[in-house]
Amino acid sequence: MSDSHDTPLLTTPLDRLHRELDGKMVPFAGYAMPVQYPAGVLTEHVHTRTNASLFDVSHMGQAEIRGADGARWLETLVPGDIQGLGIGKTRYTVFTNDQGGILDDLMVSKLADDHLFLVINAACKHADFAHMQAKIGDKVQLRMIEDRALVALQGPKAAEAMAKVAPDAGAMTFMTIREITIAGIACLATRSGYTGEDGWEISVPEARVEELVRALLALPGVMPAGLGARDSLRLEAGLCLYGSDIDTATTPVEANIAWIMNKRRRAEGGFPGAAIIQRQLAEGPARLRVGIQPLGRAPARAHTEITDEAGNRLGEICSGGFGPSADRPVAMGYVPRDFAAIGTKIKLVVRGKALDAEVAALPFVPHRYIKA
Amino acid sequence: MGDKRFTKDHEWISVAGDIGTVGISDYAQHALGDVVFVEVPEPGRAIAKGAEAAVVESVKAASEVYSPVSGTVVKGNQAIVDQPGLVNEAAETGAWFFTIKLSDPSELTGLMDRAAYDAYLKTLE
Numbered sequence: 328m329s330d331s332h333d334t335p336l337l338t339t340p341l342d343r344l345h346r347e348l349d350g351k352m353v354p355f356a357g358y359a360m361p362v363q364y365p366a367g368v369l370t371e372h373v374h375t376r377t378n379a380s381l382f383d384v385s386h387m388g389q390a391e392i393r394g395a396d397g398a399r400w401l402e403t404l405v406p407g408d409i410q411g412l413g414i415g416k417t418r419y420t421v422f423t424n425d426q427g428g429i430l431d432d433l434m435v436s437k438l439a440d441d442h443l444f445l446v447i448n449a450a451c452k453h454a455d456f457a458h459m460q461a462k463i464g465d466k467v468q469l470r471m472i473e474d475r476a477l478v479a480l481q482g483p484k485a486a487e488a489m490a491k492v493a494p495d496a497g498a499m500t501f502m503t504i505r506e507i508t509i510a511g512i513a514c515l516a517t518r519s520g521y522t523g524e525d526g527w528e529i530s531v532p533e534a535r536v537e538e539l540v541r542a543l544l545a546l547p548g549v550m551p552a553g554l555g556a557r558d559s560l561r562l563e564a565g566l567c568l569y570g571s572d573i574d575t576a577t578t579p580v581e582a583n584i585a586w587i588m589n590k591r592r593r594a595e596g597g598f599p600g601a602a603i604i605q606r607q608l609a610e611g612p613a614r615l616r617v618g619i620q621p622l623g624r625a626p627a628r629a630h631t632e633i634t635d636e637a638g639n640r641l642g643e644i645c646s647g648g649f650g651p652s653a654d655r656p657v658a659m660g661y662v663p664r665d666f667a668a669i670g671t672k673i674k675l676v677v678r679g680k681a682l683d684a685e686v687a688a689l690p691f692v693p694h695r696y697i698k699a
Numbered sequence: 700m701g702d703k704r705f706t707k708d709h710e711w712i713s714v715a716g717d718i719g720t721v722g723i724s725d726y727a728q729h730a731l732g733d734v735v736f737v738e739v740p741e742p743g744r745a746i747a748k749g750a751e752a753a754v755v756e757s758v759k760a761a762s763e764v765y766s767p768v769s770g771t772v773v774k775g776n777q778a779i780v781d782q783p784g785l786v787n788e789a790a791e792t793g794a795w796f797f798t799i800k801l802s803d804p805s806e807l808t809g810l811m812d813r814a815a816y817d818a819y820l821k822t823l824e
Contacts, residue, residue, distance in 0.1 A: 368733055
């Protein structure tokens with residue numbers, strides 16, 4: 328089923344455990360990753376929404392920026408408010424290019440005024456690092472963290488599970504970061520994730536990640552889940568996947584994530600492509616990423632053509648599939664601004680047939696974050 | 700129904716008289732994972748051997764089901780349209796996709812019997 332055998336793939340420090348758990352390993356961003364375990368994508372997805380799941384995301388990049396002016400310099404590369412980010416807080420942002428397009432999306436956490444912790448996408452991590460090195464490498468101390476793994480514990484029962492092995496974790500709220508001991512292992516955890524559920528992303532030294540994961544999987548209600556469920560969960564949650572929903576040809580305004588910019592950054596600019604993004608903020612973008620609800624049972628996958636009711640091309644689906652918790656097909660796509668209102672009737676061309684759909688509110692499944 | 704014969708694309712066909720019943724193999728349903736959507740052909744549709752006849756989608760991906768033989772569709776299986784998960788439970792029994800009136804029964808000779816299909820699956824491991 329796979330033609331990947333002749334390409335050497337990187338492995339995460341949990342590779343042995345994935346194989347022991349009978350994970351179905353597939354190539355992803357140059358790594359051998361479990362797309363699912365024997366339970367299957369559907370079960371893993373539903374389990375995450377009802378209990379808690381453990382995901383290996385060690386392929387993602389971790390980096391740190393040190394230096395008194397680290398936040399100010401990082402702001403020259405991202406449109407987010409990093410100087411105003413509180414110590415112990417985490418924020419979602421993007422690297423932009425000179426056209427206002429998105430080079431990658433990332434999480435930035437402030438550990439101290441002079442210490443930022445970044446989590447970046449696997450497929451982009453080397454380019455991101457080179458980009459930071461080239462632009463601000465002589466202003467701050469940059470380090471790619473290559474000796475730590477990253478795992479995510481996600482789901483409504485994640486807090487109950489964490490309480491058994493990390494009494495401090497419960498005091499954290501959504502989008503905060505803390506150094507905590509989990510099952511006796513010193514970790515750096517954010518209360519965040521990519522599923523729309525409560526949970527933690529946990530950075531841990533490679534040498535101890537297997538021990539940590541075995542301890543978490545031993546807790547009641549916790550099962551392993553693979554990249555397949557991670558993708559269907561984030562799609563239902565309306566969260567962007569870099570390379571599908573956002574890329575160098577989409578701006579944060581078009582991607583409908585302009586909320587990542589606060590008033591100061593919108594006014595001041597000072598990041599790549601700021602003039603283009605500011606103009607789109609003022610005038611409205613030509614097109615927007617929206618939620619799309621197919622009205623039948625047929626899923627509409629990425630690159631499915633979107634048309635108006637008369638058959639005129641409007642754009643494409645960027646992510647689409649079946650939402651196991653929504654129990655219906657769900658999708659996101661780009662449409663002209665005039666077609667972005669919720670409830671707008673559109674057509675999706677699936678296998679040559681124009682199927683009924685409408686623009687829908689995101690997320691498809693409500694977020695259940697534990698906010699302050 | 701007669702013994703099943705298989706294609707390299709993991710469809711099976713079982714023939715009684717000049718009517719074939721077509722489905723996907725247990726190996727195929729397992730490889731696909733949880734089936735969430737099925738589309739079957741309309742009665743009366745003429746289909747050539749190897750042409751797309753039906754669609755089966757899991758959470759992750761969509762796949763085509765190709766007709767193992769040429770002929771005219773007699774009917775599609777509404778049960779798997781209503782309950783796609785049946786394909787995972789009974790791929791080689793109740794979860795057939797469609798029946799087809801064969802136009803050229805000699806096409807069957809090019810298909811694999813169970814032993815040959817099992818040997819073929821071993822080459823995919």
